[in-house]
Amino acid sequence: MSEERTLDLLEAKIEELRSLNREDGIDLSGEIERLEKKLEAMRRELYSNLSDWERVRFARHPKRPYALDYIEAVFTDFYELHGDRIVGDDPALVAGLARLDGRSVVVLGQQKGRSTEEKQLRLFGMTRPHGYRKARRALLLAERFSFPVITLIDTPGAYPGVEAEELNIGCAIAENLLTMSSLATPIVSLVIGEGGSGGALAIGVADCILMLENAIYSVISPEAAASIVWRDKERMKEAAVALNLTAPHLFERGLIDAVISEPLGGAHRDFAATTKSVRSELVRRVEDLAALPVDELVEKRYERYRNVGQFRMTSDDTV
Amino acid sequence: MSIFKEKRYVRVDVESKPEEGLWMKCKSCGDLLFKRRVKENNNICPSCGEYFFLTAMERVETLVDEGSFVDGAKPIESNDPLMFVDSKPYSQRLDEAREATGLADAIVVGTADVGGIGIVLAVMDFRFIGGSMGSVMGEQICHGMETAVEKKVPFVLVSSSGGARIQEGVYSLMQMAKTAAVRKHLADARLPFISIMTYPTSGGVQASIASLGDIIIAERGTMIGFAGRRVIQSTIAKELPPNYQTDSFALEHGGIDRVVSRDVLRTELADVLSFFSGVLS
Numbered sequence: 083m084s085e086e087r088t089l090d091l092l093e094a095k096i097e098e099l100r101s102l103n104r105e106d107g108i109d110l111s112g113e114i115e116r117l118e119k120k121l122e123a124m125r126r127e128l129y130s131n132l133s134d135w136e137r138v139r140f141a142r143h144p145k146r147p148y149a150l151d152y153i154e155a156v157f158t159d160f161y162e163l164h165g166d167r168i169v170g171d172d173p174a175l176v177a178g179l180a181r182l183d184g185r186s187v188v189v190l191g192q193q194k195g196r197s198t199e200e201k202q203l204r205l206f207g208m209t210r211p212h213g214y215r216k217a218r219r220a221l222l223l224a225e226r227f228s229f230p231v232i233t234l235i236d237t238p239g240a241y242p243g244v245e246a247e248e249l250n251i252g253c254a255i256a257e258n259l260l261t262m263s264s265l266a267t268p269i270v271s272l273v274i275g276e277g278g279s280g281g282a283l284a285i286g287v288a289d290c291i292l293m294l295e296n297a298i299y300s301v302i303s304p305e306a307a308a309s310i311v312w313r314d315k316e317r318m319k320e321a322a323v324a325l326n327l328t329a330p331h332l333f334e335r336g337l338i339d340a341v342i343s344e345p346l347g348g349a350h351r352d353f354a355a356t357t358k359s360v361r362s363e364l365v366r367r368v369e370d371l372a373a374l375p376v377d378e379l380v381e382k383r384y385e386r387y388r389n390v391g392q393f394r395m396t397s398d399d400t401v
Numbered sequence: 402m403s404i405f406k407e408k409r410y411v412r413v414d415v416e417s418k419p420e421e422g423l424w425m426k427c428k429s430c431g432d433l434l435f436k437r438r439v440k441e442n443n444n445i446c447p448s449c450g451e452y453f454f455l456t457a458m459e460r461v462e463t464l465v466d467e468g469s470f471v472d473g474a475k476p477i478e479s480n481d482p483l484m485f486v487d488s489k490p491y492s493q494r495l496d497e498a499r500e501a502t503g504l505a506d507a508i509v510v511g512t513a514d515v516g517g518i519g520i521v522l523a524v525m526d527f528r529f530i531g532g533s534m535g536s537v538m539g540e541q542i543c544h545g546m547e548t549a550v551e552k553k554v555p556f557v558l559v560s561s562s563g564g565a566r567i568q569e570g571v572y573s574l575m576q577m578a579k580t581a582a583v584r585k586h587l588a589d590a591r592l593p594f595i596s597i598m599t600y601p602t603s604g605g606v607q608a609s610i611a612s613l614g615d616i617i618i619a620e621r622g623t624m625i626g627f628a629g630r631r632v633i634q635s636t637i638a639k640e641l642p643p644n645y646q647t648d649s650f651a652l653e654h655g656g657i658d659r660v661v662s663r664d665v666l667r668t669e670l671a672d673v674l675s676f677f678s679g680v681l682s
Contacts, residue, residue, distance in 0.1 A: 240608075242628035242636045247646060250656040252608035252627035256581060259609055263582035279565075280577060280608045280627070287578045301565050301574040301605075306632070311487035311567060325570045326483050335482075337571050387582040388543065390575040391536030392482035396505065 085128050089347070092121050125346045132296070135319040137328045138304060140296035141275050145350040148207075149176060149191025149234040152274060155357040156364065157182050157189060163220060165212070169249060172213030173204045174241070175285070177220040182232065183365045185372075188224035190217050190285050191234035194275070207276075208241035211249035214258050214284050221261055228376075230268040230368045233285040238303065240281030255284040262287035263387055266380055268371035270364060272342075273297040273329075274349075289383050290367045291337075293329035294356075295344040299337075300327035337390075427451060443663050452600075452622050452663055456502070457509040457526035460559055460599070464667050465513035465522065473511040473521070475544045479537050483570050491568040498529045506537040507562070510545040512552070516671025518678060521549040524559040527601075532562035534606050535569040539576025542610055543583040546594075550586050553681060555593040555674055560611040564604015577609035584613050593677045595670065598623050598657065603646075616673060617657040620666060625651040 096117050103110045132140070140146070153160050157180035165171040173193065180189045192209060195201030217233075224231045240251050262269060262285075271288035277299030293299060300307075304321040308314055311321070326332065329341040342359050345352035371379060425436050430449035439446065443463050444453040455463065461470050478495070485491040499505065507529035513522045523545040525532040542558065549556040565573040587594045596614025598607075601624035608627050611617075619625060626646035634641060644650045648660045661669045 240627065242633045244633065244637065244641060244645070247626050247628070247633070247650075248654045250612070250651075250654065252603075253612040253656060255608040255627070256577075256610070256612040259578050259581035260584060260613055263578060264585050279574060280605055283574055283577060284608075287582075299571055299574075301570050302567055307567050313488075324483065324485050324487065325567075327570065332571060335571075337575070384582055387575070387579045390572070390579050391539050392480055392569070392572050393477045393536045393540060394480040395476055396478050397476040 086347075089121065089124060089128070092117065092124070096121065129346050129348070133319075134322040134328050134331075135304070137296050138298055138318075138322050140348050141298040143348060143350060145348075146275055147349050147353055147356065148196065149193045149236055149274065151353070152234055152357070152360060153178075153180065153189055153191055155353070156361045157187070160189070164216070166215035166219060168215065169212040172210045172216060174207050174209045174237070175213035175217055177216050179229075182230075182368060183361075185368065186227075186229050187368070188220050188229050188231045189234070190220060190231065192237040192282075192285070194236060205241055207237040208239060209237055209281055209284070210241045210243075210246050211251045211254040214240075214251070214254040217285050218254075218258050218261055221258070221265055225265050225267045228267050230270070230372055231265070232364060232368070233269065233271045233288065235271060235273040235277050235282045235286055235297075235299075236275035237278045237281050238276055239278035240284070255280050258284040259287055263383065264380055266376050268368060268374075268379060269383075270367045270371065272360070272364070273299050273338075278303065287383075287387065289371050289379060289386075290339045292340050292342055292363060292367070293332065293338050294342050294349060294360075295329055296348055297329055298327045299329075299332055300325050445663055452620075454527065454600070456528060457504065457507075457524040457559075457561075460524045460561075461509060461511075461513070461522065463663070464524075464557075464559070464670065465515055466517065469514040470522070471512050472509070473545070473548055474505070474509065474541055476505075477537055477540060478505045479535055479569070481568075482536070482572055483568065485568040485570070487568070494530060494568070502526060502528050504529055506535070506541070507532045508538045508541045510541045510548075512548070512554075515557070515667065515674060518671065518674045518681075519552065519554045520557050520674065521545050521552065521554055522557045522559070525561040525606075527561040527563075530566060530568075531564075532560075532606075533564060533566035533573070534562060534576050535566035535573045536576060538566075539573075539579045542580045546580075546583050546587055549592055550590045553590070553592065555595060555677060555681070556587055557595045557597065557670065558610065558614070559597045559599055560602040560606050561599045562603065562606040562611075563601060564606055574605065577605050580610035581613060584610060591680055593674070593680075595673060597666070597670070598625055598648075598651075600624055603627065603629070612656075617659075618666075618669065618673075619648045619651060619657045619660050621648055621660055621662045623648045623651075623660075625656065 160180040162178040192207045194207035195204040269288040271286045273293040304318040307321040308317040349356040427446045429451035432448040510523045598619040
């Protein structure tokens with residue numbers, strides 16, 4: 083984003099003046115203050131009224147914190163588990179034990195790659211059947227020992243490939259939906275970046291669904307939607323609006339439980355602040371859910387999903 | 402693998418009025434066919450064996466004991482929650498689909514007998530916006546499963562869908578979770594769920610309720626898969642195997658229990674249901 087680059091340049095300029103101020107003893111504090119005010123105003127202007135499409139760009143921003151960044155910063159003692167016990171290990175979905183505020187939990191996260199090498203290894207977070215089956219194994223482990231589950235969603239979608247179809251990725255997703263819908267332990271899902279369709283939902287059936295402010299969650303990517311409904315991939319901005327895929331939209335519709343605010347300029351601009359908000363929200367949600375009797379928890383989750391959807395009656399008869 | 406020729410579907414155009422004229426032309430062999438003869442033959446071309454596309458009600462007729470189907474759908478329709486507009490408004494798209502099919506949405510639900518065994522049957526109709534699953538279909542499937550639990554009878558779902566309904570956004574996506582959640586009630590009540598996959602069973606439907614049957618039967622000629630062929634081809638940039646995402650591919654890789662030709666689907670369903678008559682009181 084070119085506006086972002088302007089901000090980066092301005093920030094660098096301020097930094098330069100600061101070092102001059104220190105090293106040469108020239109008093110530039112007035113100038114620095116002026117520029118800082120300008121920077122702040124520009125940030126506010128640029129980021130306070132993001133369009134839906136700009137949020138899509140943020141959700142996919144290359145500097146955006148990924149699942150392992152949160153696992154590292156929000157949790158302690160992450161102990162990664164590997165493999166689905168049948169086919170292999172899928173690095174696009176990490177699973178493991180960890181502590182959240184001292185409590186043992188199971189954490190699942192879809193991990194995009196930062197470097198080119200890592201991107202290839204993790205297939206940009208596009209999860210394969212053995213990733214979902216590893217997740218299911220970890221979910222059942224959590225249930226067995228009453229560990230709360232936290233899932234961090236960030237995927238363009240399930241991996242579309244020959245091998246994935248051979249291993250029946252559709253069935254792997256379906257079985258996770260079934261497993262999660264009645265899992266007898268609390269589940270909190272947080273969409274940190276892209277919530278790409280069934281590939282995201284497969285670790286997203288939860289008692290509490292949270293989204294970061296600039297995360298998205300959609301039945302289909304805006305590009306794919308545009309190419310299907312308009313037969314024109316370039317109309318993705320319109321598609322992004324039509325799909326109602328941003329956190330504020332989904333919250334307004336009651337499809338998610340809360341939106342976690344991001345620092346001005348996005349989660350990556352001030353990761354420490356983001357971490358703090360995420361940790362306190364997760365801790366609070368897990369505490370609340372863990373306090374409920376497990377039968378009640380599962381019943382509430384069931385009611386939530388049983389009632390999701392929008393339609394109208396066409397007659398007064400009830401069948 | 403198969404000793405049979407792979408059958409491909411011929412889609413009957415939505416525009417064609419089935420009641421007009423006594424004759425039709427097979428798009429595969431070009432023969433002029435007497436419509437009633439085609440119907441008696443389970444909508445299979447008597448000349449070349451090609452399968453014609455079935456509407457939901459035609460499917461019901463080929464599957465259940467004659468005259469046994471009783472509509473049990475909830476009286477609901479989509480309220481276009483996102484007020485979605487693409488090349489035309491979704492509300493208009495819905496009106497057109499209703500007009501063309503005579504259905505409220507892409508699914509028919511009711512009770513029926515198959516070989517004398519009572520079931521709840523839900524059948525998708527591909528003509529209605531590609532058989533896509535939105536809030537209405539999700540609710541009807543759940544309603545069907547709940548009716549089966551209430552009546553203590555098996556649940557049979559015949560899928561024919563391109564996946565989730567884009568025009569309902571995340572509401573559509575959530576129907577995958579919704580149907581999966583309700584599916585558990587059938588298991589808890591020890592009621593069998595037979596999933597029949599017909600052309601095509603893909604996307605969000607294949608990745609949810611259709612894959613959760615106790616037994617999964619595919620009609621010969623079915624396309625089964627999660628991601629669309631074009632999506633995969635653009636991702637991996639190489640040719641796909643010729644039988645890719647076909648019924649035989651799914652059978653070979655362990656995704657389904659059996660592949661059955663249309664003319665014996667009804668007897669096959671009756672046979673498999675009969676195994677469970679002991680547990681159905």
